[in-house]
Amino acid sequence: MYTDILDAVETGPHMHSDAYIVDAVIRSRKAVRAFRPDAIAKEDIVDILDVARTAPSNSNTQPWHVHVLSGRCKRQLSDALARAHTAETHPPLQHMPDPLPDACRPRQEEFGARYYGALGIDKTDVAARLRATARNFDFFGAPIGMIFTIDARLKKHSWLDYGLFLQTVMIAARARGLDTCAQVSFARYRGVIAERLRIEPGYDVVCGMSLGYAQEDSVVNQLGMPRESVEQFARFAGFDDE
Numbered sequence: 001m002y003t004d005i006l007d008a009v010e011t012g013p014h015m016h017s018d019a020y021i022v023d024a025v026i027r028s029r030k031a032v033r034a035f036r037p038d039a040i041a042k043e044d045i046v047d048i049l050d051v052a053r054t055a056p057s058n059s060n061t062q063p064w065h066v067h068v069l070s071g072r073c074k075r076q077l078s079d080a081l082a083r084a085h086t087a088e089t090h091p092p093l094q095h096m097p098d099p100l101p102d103a104c105r106p107r108q109e110e111f112g113a114r115y116y117g118a119l120g121i122d123k124t125d126v127a128a129r130l131r132a133t134a135r136n137f138d139f140f141g142a143p144i145g146m147i148f149t150i151d152a153r154l155k156k157h158s159w160l161d162y163g164l165f166l167q168t169v170m171i172a173a174r175a176r177g178l179d180t181c182a183q184v185s186f187a188r189y190r191g192v193i194a195e196r197l198r199i200e201p202g203y204d205v206v207c208g209m210s211l212g213y214a215q216e217d218s219v220v221n222q223l224g225m226p227r228e229s230v231e232q233f234a235r236f237a238g239f240d241d242e
């Protein structure tokens, strides 16, 4: 079942070990922004979440809550969010500092260039960019949409736990041939989401996530986002000691 994933990675020293399979699944994950409409069984999603619930968390506090949406519920939320997005009545989400730290800024610019480039959108075309962002709220055509919430009293280390959980969801999905896109865009519309999904007061929207089978031939799924090399972000010490 891993044939496609394994075919896509280069052979290496671990190619006959479990590490090879695990690494290949991890490396095969990418943000997918065009999905086939093929349905996914509820049991498969439960199975993925059952793996993800093993993610570690500070003092085992497990801060995650997931709303899994399909069919009419997903459509109704998407429609409500599309309306809110078009009306532009919600203040922009300030989820990153402006300006970004120097090291991060060129990476964000590179992402924008690749993403809007793939969509054929000029970065000065604000209306086209708004329409591209709107595709988030349709979960990029995926059959399943997820909304992740957290008790707003929790602090940044619980959000760290959340990141571990989200990555585990994405990897468990990938191991089953499914693809995902984590989407902070949803957090801008907490009010709309809270009303539709009856989210209790005192809970924040962490992000959303699209889940489904990738449209492999879509250009927007071929962004190949680059990463810094290990030498660029890791500093080693003590390895030459006697």
Ligand SMILES: Cc1cc2nc3c(=O)[nH]c(=O)nc-3n(C[C@H](O)[C@H](O)[C@H](O)COP(=O)(O)O)c2cc1C
Binding pocket: 029, 030, 031, 032, 033, 111, 136, 181, 182, 183, 184, 185, 186, 207, 223, 225
């Ligand atoms: C927490 C989080 C939020 C994200 N939010 C969005 C989003 O709202 N819309 C979107 O299209 N991509 C979103 N992404 C996807 C990132 O743009 C993507 O992970 C990044 O460019 C690296 O590319 P890759 O995942 O394909 O390796 C998000 C990713 C993460 C981890």
